[in-house]
Amino acid sequence: MAEILDYHATGDGFELRYGSRVVVRHSASCPAVVIARGAPAVTMLRGNFRIEDAPSDERALVAWRRVEGGIAFDGALLAWDDSVLTVTATDLDFDRLYVRFHAEPGEAVWGGGEQMSYLALNGRRFPMWTSEPGVGRDKATELTRAMDADGMAGGDYWTTNYPQPTFLTSRWLAVHLDASCYSVLDFTDPAAHRVEVWANTARFELFAAPGSKPLVSRLSDRFGRQPPLPDWAIEGAIVGLKSGATSFDRLDRFVAAGAAVSGLWCEDWAGIRETSFGRRLFWDWQVGARSEARYPGLESRIGDLAARGIRFLAYANPYLSTDADLFEEAREGGHFCLRPSSDEVYLVDFGEFDCGVVDFTRAETRDWFAERILGREMLDRGIMGWMADFGEYLPTDVRLADGSDPMEAHNRWPVLWAAVNAAALASRGKTGDALFFMRAGFSGVQAHCPLLWAGDQSVDFTRHDGIGTVITAALSAGLVGNAYSHSDCGGYTSLLGNVRSEELMQRWCELAAFAPVMRSHEGNRPDDNLQYDSSDELLACFAFWSRVHAALAPYVRALCGEAALSGLPLQRPLFLEYPDDPSLFAVQDQYLYGPDLMVAPVIEEGAVARTVVLPGAGDWRHLWTGRDFAPGVHAIEAPLGRPPVFYRPESAHAALFAQFAQGNLP
Template sequence: MSRPGVRVTLLVVIVALLASGVVAVVGLSVLNGRYAPPAPLPEPGRVSVADGALVDTETGHYRVVTGERGLVVVDAEGTAVFGSRDGRSALAAVRGHVDWREHTGHFTATEHRAAVWTSMRVGRVDAGSDQVTVAGELAGSGQTVPFELRLGTGDPHRLAVSVRVPGADGVVLRVRRDGGEAVHGLGAQFSGFDLSGKFVPVVTREQGVGRGRQPLTMLAEATEGAGGAEFSTYAPVPFAMVGGRRAVALDTTRYSTWDLRRPDLVDVTHWHDEVDATVYTGDRPADLLALRTEDTGRPDALPGWALDGAIVGLQGGSDQVRRKLAALRDAPVAAVWLQDWTGGRRTDFGDRLWWTWQVDRERYPDWERLVADLGERDIRVLTYVNPFLVDAAGRSGRNLFREAEAAGYLVRDQRGGPYLLDQGGFSAALVDLSNPAAVDWYVEVIATEVASAGIAGWMADFGEGLPFDAVLHGGDPEEWHNRWPDEWARVNAAACRRAALPDCLVFHRSAGQDTAATAPLLWAGDQLVDFGAADGMTSALHGMLAAGASGMPLTHSDTGGYTGLAQPLVGVRRTPEVLRRWTELSAWGLLLRTHEGNRPAENAQVYDDAGAAAAFAEQARVFAALADYRAEVVAEAAATGMPVLRHVRLVHPERPWPAGSDDQFLFGPSFLVAPVLEPGATTVTAHLPPGRWVHLWTGTEHGDTGSVSSVTVAAPPGRPAVFFPVGDRWGQRIRDRVVTGSGTR
């Protein structure tokens, strides 16, 4: 894994200025300028309806009404699912453009609006058996533009909405919110679960270093443009639940924004002159996720071996891997993940990799023997790859960069040469995934080089870096930028098939429109190695819960985080406490996969000493004890879209939940987990759904049968707060295994 970094030299200079307040002013100005949302659109204008367009018609599974209330679409339950509120327009359009700025994978947009059309005149309504077409004009800024709205009404739970506004540069769906309904989803978002009051851009990009933690974010932004902000994410998805019974999805890979700053409205702006969307309806969030899963495709279930034991991230060469693994002899280890199999280099940011996608024979001289030896112990080997190539002149082996350049397989810049992108200490170019020949070539490279004999899978990193001014073999970068993660996922899936790897495991950090099916296993990106809510362990949990509400049911995180920093004032080092608590979080989840981080020597590691190894082994045994339960939950997630890690609001949307509910999760249907997310904490307050719940470690019952209740329990190291419903078929079975040791699998 690798994240573009923060340069030491500039940081040292800026730290020296910090005391005078200079950097705080400059950094805050930069952040406000780059990431500040645009002004909200004007209030919706009125809807007027020509006499010949007044209708009240049943068509398909919906009723469409035009008149004094404007244009309203009502489902069979009598609920208005789309259209006007109080005679206001449900559509708007924009003339203007978006300017993009990029540095080391950090993309920020500046919107320019020359005209906004907010009022709607309905001139014609044509109703068929399963479709209604509404045509007319949008007005504003002293101008008018024609529009056509098509409503597909043939499905009782999916209203298809297609809008065309010739002459516009952006189309806006003004989605009604009733009673300040909460909004959830939009991908792996790392802030609170309810996005109300926020402006969320859907653009895949680096998530940043700090993401609001100060002064780190200001320094990272001022030096490298790498600080990020609240809604910087690798994995945004244009799908959001509005309340518990309705969801809206755009069928697009182009840039869109979701403005939730009004309590009665969601303004969804799609920067193109047309947009296709679906409004899903159901009785509960689970229904909405099931519908979405049917449309995007069901993810493949994960190989059973990955659910049975820990995946330990190690590096340093054959001897180091053997030594570190020996320290973990008491832990159930299913695989080792050797990200540096292709060689390492040192940059200002820390340890980085050689992106040559061939075994480094100096670091791993006995690679085949190492893989075979581990295989004899039933320990699999995972490697690493990404869609970039570097010019590795002077290194032995194939120069894949030169091969791709000669064949025309690289993304080009405006001058026609390879588009070299700064990676924080070196440059690299993307393989052009819009070129079928390049895709086939790279599938073969991964299948023969990365998937070397005996390995079981790899991390498929990046996927978010396509510049908006790139020149592609076939396609528009405006459309392909958010599409890139899906195409990258397809490349890796094809490489697994071509290499004929049984039970292949590939995990991704970037996501697109179809990622739930194309890249079923995601991880939450590159967090700081601390507890923080802005960019640490807490943010990883928030991101996984939001992803789960977005149709991405299989997620996990780097256990221990990734980004450590050595600079004065902003330095971050992983402590043994952070590592232990993060391991507890992962043990009660989908995957327990550790990461040494970008600065391994400065971070606590699971193999450091006997105490660290014993603590890790204890939690790895808990993870293994949950294997058959986990397999059942994964199968459910793959079939229904209901995530493995679930925010309580997905299961109990009708209940009021305190803010602290964002910091806990349901692990499948049987367990509620409230992890320790603060340094030094030895107690945790959990918010229990209605019913009686058993505290796993003590057997004590808690809860209220009629309402949400809060309970504070002891949570010493190794004992996160875990509860299960009284009488649950899995609860007592798992308690017997992990507490008394009397249960069997």
């Protein structure tokens, strides 16, 4: 029988229970609901936001009475129906709600969408607002301080491309705020899970399950299920190059070095521009004069690659630069967001060039972008995938075609953008065959986006913006229904003298091989940084790990099948498979790749060993030596080229895994 919300009186207060779980506990000393009037101030610069509030007339609602269908406070109504809890301020002038959900002592909490810094959210607050994550993301570092001084661009531990106001707890309970407005998940009080909502009404959906995996499956059912990844995406690496026509010759070096290559990704397919940030793309998503100058005869080259079993991938985003050939077509078609008090196109500064924002609240515009750009300019020319970038930049003072409040629409923008991309694939019968990947997201993006990537990490080992954050990103996003994630192999952001090291390049390959998709990126300053074809050693490194990635394809294909049925992510926090061990609740520097592989990447600079937790009851077998290890905590040698990876000897895929110790890679 399904669990439902139920009311129980408790002295001077009450409890709302969801089955046997207490969800809300109200008393005079701990009110469940607080209301206030907000006074927001929002500043945006190139996708970085400063959001402040000065709430007034704050009221903790103490007195209450039972009414039909809910609880009436002096100033708010709390109502419930089965698994939905709704809180409404009865005075429309109050537009801030603070709802206090009950927390048990020691209860762990996760979620918040794709979080980069912390898997377990306890002790911190997390604003839910899609934005640039920032460069550095640690206020104690010189890099973050310098970026803050230059355009508010340093970020913090909570800034993310993909927030989602959903949290899960170790009572195997999940709470989802069904709203796109600005909100905050606040776990600083160990006795309460507090949700701040910038609205007059908040609708919360509740989910419960007997364990961690059934709970994650329920959330996947709610938000949407991705199609299985295409075979080509898991059977080789996607090589990212952006040097124009010479990219094809460079790709041949990867193939000659023995790399398993399934795709060539050229994000500069439509042209480039040079800026102080680095080499940027020309935001005009079509094959035209700039594209032809950079990639002469592109369609023919795409066909030649396809004959070799190599797909060509490109790039697009939902903005058009003012000097783009498509800009006038979009303006004449009414496809841009407008200024609030005129019919002028609202322009956004993207760093030394301005762009119009394509207005996806308008059905005609969604259709135009999906057909005119993604369909005719890309899919019809043989392009089989692309980075669907951005989605975080919707300003809060634009005028939208559907009349909606941009403060409400801002977080919905990545979902609308994902839906446009998915519609383009469906229009050509390419769903599950062609592949786009996104960094931006919000609740519901799961139903449209087949693959996440972790965004623009710095090219380093730093705690809050380096290589390790891609693990946390995959694990947190996977808990709220995103089965597939990957990262820019080698990192992306190189600023203020921060450049790639050989060690970073090698360690990132080791990590990327054990993700559903392995894809390299040249970064924002390719000429200043090492590339995987900069030396024979790095080329051999990439080739080896691409073959490891390809060799795992039968196992990954089985995991894709499981994801299609259950919504379980491929990269999993340890507690997902071992929910009865609280010591695993905060582990975020290693992960289970499906149920049978334990991957512990080396993410500390200079490390040649690391501590690995091996959970459960049975032995784990070292992938590279075949040696068995008992459950527990072990110090494992981890020289370059041998990251700690273990498998279950009883796995149905044990023969596949055993070939690594035997040296039988293809």
